[in-house]
Amino acid sequence: MTELADLEERVALIDLRIEPIATRPVDLTDPDWARKVEEGPRPLDEAGIRPEAEAALREVLSRYEEGGEDVRAALRALLARCHSFCWATTLPLELTAKGFRQRLLEMSVEDQGRDARDLMVALNALCGQARDAGVDIGPLLLDVAELSSDVDRYAMGSTRDVLLRAARRRPVGLW
Incomplete structure (x- = not known):
C-alpha cells in the first residue's frame, strides 16, 4: 500500500469514528442547546481520537504542501469524501x-x-x-x-x- 493510500485509509477510519457525533441531532427547541453544545466535550475528545486525528491532519497538510498538483487534488478529493473528519479536526490556531x-x-x-x-x-x-x-x-x-x-x-x-x-x-x- 502506498503512503498516500495509507493516509487515505487512516483519514477515512477517523471519519467513520467521528460521523455519529457529527451527525447527531441537536434539539434546537431546547433553549439551552447552544450552551450545551459549547460546554459539551469537543467531538474528537468525545470519540477519544484527538491525537490520531490531529496527526493525520498534520500529515495531510505536509503532503499537500510538499506534493505536486496530483497529490493535492487527491487530498482535496479525500477531504471532500470525509465530511466528519473536516468538521471535527483542526489544529490549534x-x-x-x-x-x-x-x-x-x-x-x-x-x-x-x-x-x-x-x-x-x-x-x-x-x-x-x-x-x-x-x-x-x-x-x-x-x-x-x-x-x-x-x-x-x-x-x-x-x-x-x-x-x-x-x-x-x-x-x-x-x-
Whole structure:
C-alpha cells in the first residue's frame, strides 16, 4: 500500500469514528442547546481520537504542501469524501505567521467544503485576527493561493480566487 493510500485509509477510519457525533441531532427547541453544545466535550475528545486525528491532519497538510498538483487534488478529493473528519479536526490556531499559514493550508485542502460562504466567513475572521496580531498576511495568502484549486465549485470563485481577493485586502464575500 502506498503512503498516500495509507493516509487515505487512516483519514477515512477517523471519519467513520467521528460521523455519529457529527451527525447527531441537536434539539434546537431546547433553549439551552447552544450552551450545551459549547460546554459539551469537543467531538474528537468525545470519540477519544484527538491525537490520531490531529496527526493525520498534520500529515495531510505536509503532503499537500510538499506534493505536486496530483497529490493535492487527491487530498482535496479525500477531504471532500470525509465530511466528519473536516468538521471535527483542526489544529490549534497560533496567531503567528506559521500558524496563519497552517490554517490557510487547512482551508485550501478543504477546498470550500460543502459551502463556499463558510470559507469566506472563516477567512475574513482569520485574516482580521492575524492582522491584529501583527502577521503580514499578504505574502502568506499569495503563497497558499498558488497551492489551491482553481475550480469554481459554487459559482463564487475558486479557493485560489478567494485567497487572492483576501491578499488584495478585499472582503472575500459576495459584496
